[in-house]
Amino acid sequence: MTHAISRPNPTMAEKIASIDALCARARIMPVITIAREEDILPLADALDAGGLQVLEITLRSAHGLTAIRRLREERPHLCVGAGTVLDRHMLDAVEKAGAQFIVSPGSTDELLRAALDSPVPMLPGVSSASDLMIGYALGYRRFKLFPAEICGGTAALKALGGPFGDVRFCPTGGVNPDNLQRYMALANVMCVGGSWMLDSSAGWDSVRRTSAEALALLN
């Protein structure tokens, strides 16, 4: 008979370190909604070939959980997270599917507390200082600013850096090749998220090229 050794969940400090590591690896995090199951692997491969290896797969389509599960099994070198996680049930489902990180567009007390009990690190969405303070009080220090351009863009991030000097952000929503460098120049921005590189109407190679061009802007 074997005895499983139960490992305690990571501490918040360990989760913050995981988020920092994956954001440093990402620099640009594609926010992906899978429209057709057959797109899962070619889309991920095109992003990977363009240099984007940290993928946020949203639960906005019926294929989100399948995509997380398949990419974890079939592309284990990628870092695969779940986006649009809105409640405890979705959090449980993406954890079971193998998500390596969890992203939400906003914050609720229920979701933030559920994620404290999860082994998977979470990047909660915030759009204001008040949202941020709710997560901050629970120990969170890394957030997604969403929708970044609408809630003040780089000016908002500079202002939030005053009272929240130990907080870092992944701005998402309206980030594109024209403003990417301005976001990444800020000390409190660890990476950016976006979907501009995901237009596959010109083929998978166009996804690869757009991804590589965006990363080249950061060199």
Ligand SMILES: O=C[C@H](O)COP(=O)(O)O
């Ligand atoms: O809902 C937000 C998107 O997933 C990411 O924002 P974007 O499309 O403006 O890049």
Ligand SMILES: CC(=O)C(=O)O
């Ligand atoms: C916006 C985003 O990152 C999400 O839907 O989780």
